[in-house]
Amino acid sequence: MRLLLVEDEQQLGANLTKILELKGFAVDWVDDGDKAFTRAQLYHTDYGVMIMDLGLPGMGGLALTKKIREAEIKTPIIILTGSSDTTTKVELLNAGADDYVVKPFSHEELIARIASVSRRPQTMPTVVHTVGDITIDTATHKVYVDGEEISLTLKEYALLECFLRRPGEVFTREELSSHVWDFNSMTWSNVLDVHMKNLRKKLERTEMSPRFETVRGVGYRFVA
Numbered sequence: 001m002r003l004l005l006v007e008d009e010q011q012l013g014a015n016l017t018k019i020l021e022l023k024g025f026a027v028d029w030v031d032d033g034d035k036a037f038t039r040a041q042l043y044h045t046d047y048g049v050m051i052m053d054l055g056l057p058g059m060g061g062l063a064l065t066k067k068i069r070e071a072e073i074k075t076p077i078i079i080l081t082g083s084s085d086t087t088t089k090v091e092l093l094n095a096g097a098d099d100y101v102v103k104p105f106s107h108e109e110l111i112a113r114i115a116s117v118s119r120r121p122q123t124m125p126t127v128v129h130t131v132g133d134i135t136i137d138t139a140t141h142k143v144y145v146d147g148e149e150i151s152l153t154l155k156e157y158a159l160l161e162c163f164l165r166r167p168g169e170v171f172t173r174e175e176l177s178s179h180v181w182d183f184n185s186m187t188w189s190n191v192l193d194v195h196m197k198n199l200r201k202k203l204e205r206t207e208m209s210p211r212f213e214t215v216r217g218v219g220y221r222f223v224a
Helices: 010-022 033-046 061-070 086-095 107-118 154-165 173-180 191-203
Strands: 002-006 026-030 049-053 077-081 099-102 128-131 134-137 142-145 148-150 170-172 212-215 219-222
Touching (some): 002 010, 010 026, 010 107, 033 061, 049 107, 061 077, 077 107, 170 173, 173 219
Antiparallel strands (some): 128 134, 142 148, 170 219
């Protein structure tokens, strides 16, 4: 899943980005509300969740949330706030935030909140998804082929999840990169090809009956 993180405190932003990426998320980190709104307008369909600090310079988290909702962007929003005041929490929820986390918080709590809001109806409710003989559990990131668990890396899993949500469709290299890696990654490197090669090795049935097809000059297709 790809996340938009909006945090002006540099140390906290860097730490959260590192931790979330270690958990398998692709993270785009910006440090002010105006940049965040522009990014949300242009790329909101790429994000599973937006995480933003309440006390941002310029346009704060509350105003940013209201503006995003006024733009009819439905992406779940989690607010990071230093206030435990009930009035503030109610105001945030009424503005359109889906959840909030009070500082200081544990990383496990934030990850649990991300999982919770991303499972709500407006953001693809499927937890267990099956195509042919492959099943993925989007809550645990486990993959099964004919009931047998297959071990994938976080990036391999993210690629497979993309394919299973749209079986039979061709994904361009740019689409796959945008779903799995952040904006700072090198889209034109051979990183995608390496991960696809490894994914094929783990999941291919036979050479004569491949699960993945390379569409020359375009990208890849999953064959159910």
